[in-house]
Amino acid sequence: MPDWAHIGYPIVECSFDGDFTVTKPAGTGGLVAPAVLAEQILYEIGDPSAYLLPDVTCDFTGVTLNAEGPDRVSVSGARGRAPTSTYKVCATYVDGFKLSAQLTIVGFDADAKARRTGEAILERTSELLSARGLPPYTETMIEMLGAESCYGPHARAGGTREAVLRLTATHRDKAALELLAREVAPAGTSWAPGTTGGGGRASASPSIRQYAFLLDKSRLQPRVLIDGRTLNVRVPAGTGAGRGGAARVRCALGRRRIRHGRDRASTDPRGLGPQRRQRAITRTSASSRGIPSCCRSFAASSRPSASHSTWRIWSAAPSRATKCQASTPSISFASRRSAAAA
Numbered sequence: 001m002p003d004w005a006h007i008g009y010p011i012v013e014c015s016f017d018g019d020f021t022v023t024k025p026a027g028t029g030g031l032v033a034p035a036v037l038a039e040q041i042l043y044e045i046g047d048p049s050a051y052l053l054p055d056v057t058c059d060f061t062g063v064t065l066n067a068e069g070p071d072r073v074s075v076s077g078a079r080g081r082a083p084t085s086t087y088k089v090c091a092t093y094v095d096g097f098k099l100s101a102q103l104t105i106v107g108f109d110a111d112a113k114a115r116r117t118g119e120a121i122l123e124r125t126s127e128l129l130s131a132r133g134l135p136p137y138t139e140t141m142i143e144m145l146g147a148e149s150c151y152g153p154h155a156r157a158g159g160t161r162e163a164v165l166r167l168t169a170t171h172r173d174k175a176a177l178e179l180l181a182r183e184v185a186p187a188g189t190s191w192a193p194g195t196t197g198g199g200g201r202a203s204a205s206p207s208i209r210q211y212a213f214l215l216d217k218s219r220l221q222p223r224v225l226i227d228g229r230t231l232n233v234r235v236p237a238g239t240g241a242g243r244g245g246a247a248r249v250r251c252a253l254g255r256r257r258i259r260h261g262r263d264r265a266s267t268d269p270r271g272l273g274p275q276r277r278q279r280a281i282t283r284t285s286a287s288s289r290g291i292p293s294c295c296r297s298f299a300a301s302s303r304p305s306a307s308h309s310t311w312r313i314w315s316a317a318p319s320r321a322t323k324c325q326a327s328t329p330s331i332s333f334a335s336r337r338s339a340a341a342a
Contacts, residue, residue: 003029019076021068032071052088055236056080085238086214096138098207099177100168101184104197107161111147113192114165118142121167121187125180134176141168164197170207177204 008028013021024032041060045051051058062077105114122140129136145164148155167184171177181202188195222233 001031005029018078018080019074021072021074023072032073034065034067034073037065037073037075050081052084054083054087056083083236083238085218086216087220089213089215091211091213092208093211095207095209096170096172097174097177097204098168098170099180099202099204100166101181101202102167102197102199103165103184103187103195105163105165105192105195107192107194109159110163110194111144111149111158111160113194114144114147114163115142117187117191117195118165118167120191121180121183122169125183128179128183129176132179134173135171137169137171137176139168139170142166143168174204 006028007030008024010032011023011025013023022032022037024030041063049059049061051060057080059079059081060077062079063075064077066074066076068074103114103117105117107113119142122137122142126136143149143166145166146157147160147163148157167180169177169180181204185198185201188198217235217238220235222235224231224233
C-alpha cells in the first residue's frame with residue numbers, strides 16, 4: 001500500500017444498471033484493487049445475501065470484482081429485493097461515568113507487576129468508596145498493554161520487561177472516579193520498582209453506551225425542507241424480514257491464516273469478515289466445540305475464479321460443512337445452490 005500520507009479518496013463511476021467502477025485521483029497515494037474493495041464489502045456484513053438498507057434489501061453474494069487497470073476496479077452482479085418494514089437504528093445513551101488511567105512499568109515481570117498494581121489500586125479505592133458511603137464500581141477492567149492481555153488465556157508474551165497498566169472503571173457518581181484518579185499516581189512512589197509514566201491525572205467523562213434496534217417505518221414521516229416548503233417523502237412500506245440464505249458457521253481458523261478480512265472497528269468478533277490465507281480449510285457446523293472466539297461468526301470461504309484479476313463473491317449451503325479449495329485472489333460466502341452449481 002503506497003504513500004499512506006497522501007491517500008486519495010475513492011471515486012465511484014456509476015452506471016444505470018447498478019454496476020460501477022471504483023478509482024481515485026491520479027497522483028495520490030493508496031491503492032484501488034480487488035482486495036481493497038473486497039475488504040470493504042466484508043465490513044459489518046451480517047448476512048451477505050440480505051444486507052438491509054432503508055430502501056432496498058441488497059444481495060451481493062453474486063458480486064464480481066474485476067481489475068480493469070491500475071487503481072480501477074469494476075463491481076457488478078449486486079441484486080436488490082424489496083426493503084423491510086423497519087429501519088435499523090443505532091442510538092446512544094449516557095450511563096454514568098467512566099475513567100481510564102495509565103502507568104508504565106519496566107523491569108523483569110513487568111506484566112505481573114502491572115496487574116498486581118491495578119488490583120491493589122482497585123482494592124484500596126473500593127475501601128475508600130465504602131468508607132465514604134458510596135456504592136462500588138459498576139465495572140472495572142485491568143489491562144497490561146504490551147503483554148497481550150487482550151488475548152486472555154491465549155496470550156504468549158508473559159515475562160515482558162515493559163508494560164503499560166491501563167485501569168478502567170465506571171461508576172454512577174463522578175466523585176467516585178475522581179477519587180480513583182487521585183490514587184493512581186502514588187503507586188509510582190511506594191509500590192513496584194520501575195513504575196513510571198503516569199502521564200498526568202486522568203479525568204472522568206460521561207459513559208456513552210450504544211443501543212441498536214429496529215423501528216417500524218410507519219412510526220416516522222421523513223420530510224425535506226426546500227425554499228421554505230416542506231415536502232413529505234414517500235417511503236415504501238416494505239415486506240417481510242429481508243432474510244437471505246447465508247448461515248453463521250464456526251471454524252477453527254487462526255487470524256494469521258486469513259489472507260484478507262475486515263472487522264467492525266470494535267472488539268466484537270461477530271463483525272469479522274475474513275478470506276482465508278491457505279487452502280483446504282474445513283468449515284464446521286455451528287455445533288462445533290473448542291472454537292476460538294475470533295472465528296465464531298466466520299461466514300466466508302473462498303473459491304478460485306477464472307483469472308487472478310477477477311474475484312467472485314458467492315453464496316454457499318448453510319446446512320452442510322464446506323471445504324475451501326480456493327486460490328489466493330477469490331472471496332466467497334457459503335450456499336447450497338452456488339456450491340452445487342460450481
